[in-house]
Amino acid sequence: MPVQPGAGDAADAVDSGAPVRERDAGVPTARGEHTHSERPIPEPRTLVQRSSVRGQILDALRTALVRGELRPGEVYSAPVLGERFGVSATPVREAMQQLALEGAVEVVPNRGFRVVERGVRELSELAEVRALIEVPVVLRLARTVSADRWAELRPLAEETVRAAASGCAATYAESDRAFHRAVLALSGNQQLVRIADDLHRRAQWPLVGGSVRHGRAHLIADAAEHTALLDALIARDLDVVRALVGEHFAGAS
Template sequence: MSLDASRLPFASDMVSQALRHSTLKDSTESMLRHALLSGDMKPGEIYSANAIATQLGLSNSPVREAMMSLVNRGLLELVRNRGFRVVELSDADKREVYDLRLLVEVEAVRRIAARRVTEGEATELRKLTQKTVDLTQGDLADYLEADQEFHLKLVELLGNQRWLEIVERLRDQSRVNGSYEHLKGDGQLLASAQEHERITEAVISGEPDLAAALMIQHLEYARPDC
């Protein structure tokens, strides 16, 4: 039996409000992720959803939902009756994240190169690669977002949603608290972006061993000091 929307006079308003709420939550989460990646939100400090909502001129609900989403990503932790604390990873935590990234990201790119990408997928990968190159002279947080987009697109091509979610979570955790500020000097950011180009071409040309080797080399920038 189909639903007759004409019998629900507030249906359109309800949908509009739900979409607006979702948009507010997503845009707030994006803003908070930017602050976490740039280091503007400091490790160990506690932030109130109410205070952030007031500062942004928003209701508390979408802000709290955005912050809870970041809790699920391992970037914030809930402190009962106080707010949300920025997660501070120990050296052991960072090593675990790095080791896992080597396992899942390298194998992902190997499989993608082995199965060969379509012409449309190749075009999209080259477009995202060029975007990272173009942003090397701009804001680091903007570059890191483009970097994330490129790497997640690679994994997305596997068609395995759980694999994608694992990689996204690990990459977020490795980048929080301004962890990659060191890339801003001595042309390291451009060098990292150019590594994207080599990985992309290895994938497109169907060279799985080369693509995997290049990914291992590329992830060296994320290796914590031993």
């Protein structure tokens, strides 16, 4: 799964010891030069390219995690993963460090990164926290958001159905989170959306053993709950909405 072969090498110039112009680095070029009022101006091309490669690698690693290709308990080195993706080790290392911040992997000094081993209890705890956050918000929105606004989410709900039918856990994971983000975004609270999405992503990682948690039948049933929930929200049937959101998060564990 190459990711712009060689692109990471150009982006790594900053870390590889390549010369950096003192002016761009914010270092005075002559003794006594007054620079306290100047702000260093980064080179957009370099930063955009670096961010792009790292972002692509991060997405690829997240997909590999959901698919169970990166197995819990196993240690992976940045150079080896870099060969897999056709880039140098640096963007891979940066992406893995982001995954470490998210709790997906942990640093193993002088070896690489170990995929965190997670059990059913952790998954249940995540489902409980998600329910505490999302259920009250959805019930509040059910009373205040118009049917037309809910109807605008129909394509996202239908996309989860198509993704579930494909049987690909990674494809479904993305569409599932996209639907939940769109629902919560109607609250206008971006911090809530960000926190809920992070919890949702964590809930999609594989359990101990590295296998994908749910098969195609489970994905299809989960997606069907999205469309049923949307129908109830459009109809403003609060009893059905309350029952569906409760079942949805109970099934998330």
